[in-house]
Amino acid sequence: MSPLAAGYPIGAAASVEQLTADPHALLARLRAAEPVSWLPALNGWLVTRHDLALQVMKDAATFTVDDPRFSTAQVVGPSMLSLDADEHARHRAPFSRQFRPREIEDRFGDFVRAECGRLVDGFVATGRAELRRALAGPLAVAVMADALGLDSTDAKRVLAWYDAIVSAVAEISAGHAPDQPDPLGAQAFGELRAHIEGSAAKPSLLAEAAQALALPEVVSNAAVLMFGGIETTEGMIANLLLHLLTNPSQMDVVRADPSRIPDAVEESLRLEPAAAVVDRYATRDVELAGATIARGDLVTVSLTAANRDPALFDRPDDFDLLRPNLRHQLAFARGPHFCLGIDLARLETRVAVETVLDRLPGLALTDAATPAGLVFRKPDAVHVRWDAP
Numbered sequence: 001m002s003p004l005a006a007g008y009p010i011g012a013a014a015s016v017e018q019l020t021a022d023p024h025a026l027l028a029r030l031r032a033a034e035p036v037s038w039l040p041a042l043n044g045w046l047v048t049r050h051d052l053a054l055q056v057m058k059d060a061a062t063f064t065v066d067d068p069r070f071s072t073a074q075v076v077g078p079s080m081l082s083l084d085a086d087e088h089a090r091h092r093a094p095f096s097r098q099f100r101p102r103e104i105e106d107r108f109g110d111f112v113r114a115e116c117g118r119l120v121d122g123f124v125a126t127g128r129a130e131l132r133r134a135l136a137g138p139l140a141v142a143v144m145a146d147a148l149g150l151d152s153t154d155a156k157r158v159l160a161w162y163d164a165i166v167s168a169v170a171e172i173s174a175g176h177a178p179d180q181p182d183p184l185g186a187q188a189f190g191e192l193r194a195h196i197e198g199s200a201a202k203p204s205l206l207a208e209a210a211q212a213l214a215l216p217e218v219v220s221n222a223a224v225l226m227f228g229g230i231e232t233t234e235g236m237i238a239n240l241l242l243h244l245l246t247n248p249s250q251m252d253v254v255r256a257d258p259s260r261i262p263d264a265v266e267e268s269l270r271l272e273p274a275a276a277v278v279d280r281y282a283t284r285d286v287e288l289a290g291a292t293i294a295r296g297d298l299v300t301v302s303l304t305a306a307n308r309d310p311a312l313f314d315r316p317d318d319f320d321l322l323r324p325n326l327r328h329q330l331a332f333a334r335g336p337h338f339c340l341g342i343d344l345a346r347l348e349t350r351v352a353v354e355t356v357l358d359r360l361p362g363l364a365l366t367d368a369a370t371p372a373g374l375v376f377r378k379p380d381a382v383h384v385r386w387d388a389p
């Protein structure tokens with residue numbers, strides 16, 4: 001056992017399988033006894049306390065994303081997700097204004113409502129469906145296709161690009177092809193670039209960014225929007241449906257008062273953030289809660305663990321949308337890299353749930369399911385039935 005692992009017995013015993021399946025009990029033990037722990041399974045440090053998670057994410061000078069090991073940047077090139085300081089601000093600023101809540105409602109509100117309605121129309125008569133693949137996934141893809149200036153018939157292309165880029169990133173993360181980019185990923189990225197080059201003159205989210213950034217930079221950031229906005233949003237919607245369907249008293253609260261749906265969205269994000277971790281790299285030797293972190297070490301922040309910190313949240317494992325401080329959840333990260341798509345993801349999730357509750361009376365889960373995943377956590381499926389018209 002390495003000297004590092006010897007100092008962190010809980011971390012030393014943790015496996016990727018445990019972290020992937022149901023990590024909450026393990027994360028609670030780490031948070032209590034080794035809040036900054038060395039996990040050989042991750043070849044890095046894992047931060048599990050809420051206050052320390054905030055500290056790491058807010059201090060980009062010490063804990064940076066800008067490192068050649070960062071897998072997404074190896075596939076799509078430098079973007080806001082993989083840069084810090086002035087370069088980060090230069091890449092992010094041209095998109096920021098367009099992602100403000102007001103702009104998001106004006107630009108996407110009608111589209112999201114129409115798309116949810118159209119998707120539910122497709123299966124409402126059947127009385128049974130699997131809502132992750134019939135609603136959450138297609139909605140997230142359609143919104144991204146629209147945001148990238150493609151029409152909805154091109155959603156399949158967006159999904160194909162997305163799948164190719166995700167698998168190229170996953171290959172690199174798994175250490176399979178660190179020096180040789182996956183050809184499919186490169187091809188998908190090339191197609192995305194050709195599309196954006198061909199449509200940069202049309203008014204769109206990207207056209208505005210193209211006024212401030214070079215075209216290859218717009219393309220890299222567009223890939224990051226797609227990478228950041230599809231699987232996470234699908235998971236966010238699926239997790240919330242599951243949380244409501246398995247907590248009847250909470251479902252009653254939102255049925256009695258639909259204005260509570262945004263609170264249910266936040267509480268679901270707290271209990272099971274769709275993106276479970278964010279990765280940083282130490283820029284210098286640094287002490288954190290007694291741990292001696294060396295320059296260059298990987299420092300992974302567990303948003304999942306921080307969100308169940310009992311120092312902040314009473315009965316942290318309960319789904320309770322009436323808790324007063326649910327907005328302290330960290331599912332969208334904090335600091336300079338806090339999620340750009342927060343209000344779009346919230347809009348999609350709120351409208352998806354409103355539509356389901358409105359259109360599918362007597363909705364009930366037919367098969368048990370729980371969220372799982374190391375980085376992206378969601379249920380494999382959300383099988384439901386309802387009283388068909």
Ligand code: HEM
Nearest residue numbers: 080081228229232233274278332333337339340341344345
């Ligand atoms: C419409 C949907 C979404 C879009 C367009 C989107 C876009 C983005 C972008 C562009 C960033 C990088 C910001 C930066 O580095 O400055 C980001 C970061 C992030 N997003 Fe999202 N996102 C979406 C949905 C979500 C959802 C549903 C979640 C989780 C529930 C999520 C979690 C995060 C997290 C944790 C980060 C921080 C990554 C880090 O600090 O390393 N996002 N998002």
